Amino acid sequence: MTDLELELKSVEYRKKILTAIKKAQAGHTGGSLSCVDILNVLYNRILRVSPETFTSPVRDRYIQSKGHSVEALYVLLADKGFIPESNLETLCRYHSDLVGHPTRKVPGIEQNTGALGHGLSVSVGIALAGKIDKRAYRVFTLLGDGELAEGSNWEACLAAAHFGLDNLTAIVDRNGLQITGLTDDVCRTDPLEDKFSAFGWTVKTVDGHNIRQLSETLRKVPFEIGKPNLLIANTTKGKGISFMEGDRSWHHGFPNDSQYERAIKELDDAYSLLTAGEGRD
Amino acid sequence: MSEKIGKSNLDVFSETVIEMAGKDSDILVITSDSRGSGKLWPFAHRFPDRIIEVGIAEQNLVGIAAGLASTGKKVFAVSPASFLTARALEQIKNDVAYSDHPVTLVGISAGVSYGPLGSTHHSLHDFAALRAINNLDIVVPGDNYETREAVRAAADWDTPLYLRFGKRPAPHLGGDDDFQIGKARILKPGEDGKFIAIGETVVRALEATRILEESNLDCGVISVHSLKPLDIETLEKEARNSRALVTVEEHSVCGGLGEACAAFLSQAGVATPFKIVAIPDEYTVTGSQQEIFDHYGISAQGLAGTMLDLLEH
Numbered sequence A: 001m002t003d004l005e006l007e008l009k010s011v012e013y014r015k016k017i018l019t020a021i022k023k024a025q026a027g028h029t030g031g032s033l034s035c036v037d038i039l040n041v042l043y044n045r046i047l048r049v050s051p052e053t054f055t056s057p058v059r060d061r062y063i064q065s066k067g068h069s070v071e072a073l074y075v076l077l078a079d080k081g082f083i084p085e086s087n088l089e090t091l092c093r094y095h096s097d098l099v100g101h102p103t104r105k106v107p108g109i110e111q112n113t114g115a116l117g118h119g120l121s122v123s124v125g126i127a128l129a130g131k132i133d134k135r136a137y138r139v140f141t142l143l144g145d146g147e148l149a150e151g152s153n154w155e156a157c158l159a160a161a162h163f164g165l166d167n168l169t170a171i172v173d174r175n176g177l178q179i180t181g182l183t184d185d186v187c188r189t190d191p192l193e194d195k196f197s198a199f200g201w202t203v204k205t206v207d208g209h210n211i212r213q214l215s216e217t218l219r220k221v222p223f224e225i226g227k228p229n230l231l232i233a234n235t236t237k238g239k240g241i242s243f244m245e246g247d248r249s250w251h252h253g254f255p256n257d258s259q260y261e262r263a264i265k266e267l268d269d270a271y272s273l274l275t276a277g278e279g280r281d
Numbered sequence B: 001m002s003e004k005i006g007k008s009n010l011d012v013f014s015e016t017v018i019e020m021a022g023k024d025s026d027i028l029v030i031t032s033d034s035r036g037s038g039k040l041w042p043f044a045h046r047f048p049d050r051i052i053e054v055g056i057a058e059q060n061l062v063g064i065a066a067g068l069a070s071t072g073k074k075v076f077a078v079s080p081a082s083f084l085t086a087r088a089l090e091q092i093k094n095d096v097a098y099s100d101h102p103v104t105l106v107g108i109s110a111g112v113s114y115g116p117l118g119s120t121h122h123s124l125h126d127f128a129a130l131r132a133i134n135n136l137d138i139v140v141p142g143d144n145y146e147t148r149e150a151v152r153a154a155a156d157w158d159t160p161l162y163l164r165f166g167k168r169p170a171p172h173l174g175g176d177d178d179f180q181i182g183k184a185r186i187l188k189p190g191e192d193g194k195f196i197a198i199g200e201t202v203v204r205a206l207e208a209t210r211i212l213e214e215s216n217l218d219c220g221v222i223s224v225h226s227l228k229p230l231d232i233e234t235l236e237k238e239a240r241n242s243r244a245l246v247t248v249e250e251h252s253v254c255g256g257l258g259e260a261c262a263a264f265l266s267q268a269g270v271a272t273p274f275k276i277v278a279i280p281d282e283y284t285v286t287g288s289q290q291e292i293f294d295h296y297g298i299s300a301q302g303l304a305g306t307m308l309d310l311l312e313h
C-alpha cells in the first residue's frame, strides 16, 4: 500500500471511530484520534501479525498501554479481519465483548489494559522472553504522555535498558494533553528525549500524523543493537476534527448529532482533498 | 413511588469540601488528573492554592498525602476508587494507616460506576482489601445527606478514613437526623425480613420492600454506610428479630459487607436465614451500572425475589 492509500485509510478509520463512539455514547475520542495514524502504520506496515498468525509464538506483539484509546484499536482490528466490522456497533453495550478498554476476549488483543502504567512492564516481560527463547519477534507498546507520570513506567524503563531489549519499542503519543489539561501544567515530563536517553534508550522523534515519517522510522527498529527503542510521536489530541483538536473536553467527550455530522463532513472533505492529489505534505 | 432524586454524591462531596475549606485553612485536596471526575473544578476555582495535582500517579498521590498530613494538613486524596485502592494499596497500608496519618482517601466512581469501561475501572475489591488493613475506617454514603455528614466528619476525623462514592444522581433515602460514622441507620423498620445495604444499593433495597408489601411482607432496610467500624450492636439486634436477612453491596461477594456480617452474626450465634447479594466472583458482564446491577439481581425485583425465597424456604 502506498502512503496515500494509508492516508485515506486514516480518514476512514477516523470516521469509524467517531461512528462507534457516537453509537455507544461513550468512548475516548481525543486520544483515539491522536493515535490512529500510529496504529495505521503499525498494523498495515510494521507488525508481523494477522488473524491467522495471532497464536503463533513468533508473532510480533502490540500492547496498547493507553488502553482508553481502544476505539482506534477496535477499528484497526476490524479492518485487519480480527473481528467483524459489525462488532464495532456493539461497543460498550450490554453483554458485548467490546468493553471500553482492551481485553483478551477480543481476538487480536494481547493484554487487558485500561489502568495506565502497565503496558511497558508487560512488554518488557514479552521482550525478555523473546531474548530467552531466541525468537525474532518484536514488541511494540503505545503510551500516553500523561500516562508517563506513573512511576511503574520508569521502573520498566530501567529494566528494558538493563536487559538490553532492542526488540522492544515504546511509542509515546505526545499530544500534550490529558484529562485535566496540558500535560505541562499537570505533571511535566519534558525533556522526554533526554530522560529516556539517560535511561539507556535510543530515542527518535517524528510527526505522529505523518505516515511516511512514522513508517520510515519504525522500519528502522532496532535503532541500535542492545538498546530499547523509544519513538516520540508528536500528535494533536482530537486530530482531524477542527473543533476537537487540542480541546481537553474531547478526552472522553462524545459527539451529539450535529457535532457528528460536522465531523463526518470534515473527514469527507479531507478524503476528497487527498484523492484530488492535494493536502499532501 | 420512587425516592426523590438528588444530586450525585460526588457533587455534594465537592460542595461540602468547599464549605469545610472555607472554615479551615488546613484543608487541602490532592488529585491525580482526577479533579474533573471528582467534581472538584469548583474547588479548584475557589481555592486554587489548596488543590495539589500530581498527575496520573496514584501511589505518589497517597504517599504525598501522607507526608502532607504528617505536618497537620487535613488532606482529601481524591482518585478513582479502582486505581486509588488497588494501585496505591501499599501506600495506603504503610504510609497512611500503619504510620497513622489521618488522610481522608476519597474513592470516586466506585463499584461499577464506570460500567462498560470494564474491570480495570471497577472497584469490586476495595472493601475486602481495605477491611484487612488495620487503622482505616471505611464509609460509603448512600445519599446526599449521608455524604454531607460524612464529609463534615471526615475533615476532623483524626485517624485514616476511606470515603467511597458513586457518580450517579443519588436518591434521597430519608431520615436526615441521625448520621454518625460507625452507627447504622434504620431507614425502614420491618417485622419480616431485613435488607442490610450500603451505598448506592440502599435505594434498591427500599424499592424491593415495596414490592414485598404486595405479598403482605413487612421488610425493613438498614443503611450501614460504615463498613468499618461495623455497627455490630444494631446488626445483632435487628438480626435477632428478623426472619430473614439479605445483605446488598456494590462489591465482590468476596470480603465485603456480606461476609463481614456473616462472620460477625455466626460468631454471635445468630442463625437467622441469611443471603449475600453482591457481584459474583466471575468475569463481570459488560454494561452500564444499572445493567450490571440488574444482571446480578441488585435490583428491586431481584432483591425482592431473594428475600421472598429466603422467607419462604
Ligand SMILES: Cc1ncc(C[n+]2csc(CCOP(=O)(O)OP(=O)(O)O)c2C)c(N)n1
Pocket: A030, A031, A032, A034, A066, A068, A114, A115, A116, A117, A143, A144, A145, A146, A147, A148, A173, A175, A177, A178, A179, A183, A237, A251, B032, B033, B056, B083, B087
Ligand atoms: C492508573 C490509572 N489512573 C487514571 C486513569 C484515568 N485516565 C484515563 S485516561 C487518562 C488521561 C490519559 O492521558 P494521556 O496518557 O496523555 O492519554 P491521551 O492524551 O493519549 O488520551 C486518565 C487519567 C487510568 N485509566 N488509569
Ligand SMILES: [Mg+2]
Pocket: A144, A145, A146, A173, A174, A175, A176, A177, A178, A183
Ligand atoms: Mg496525552
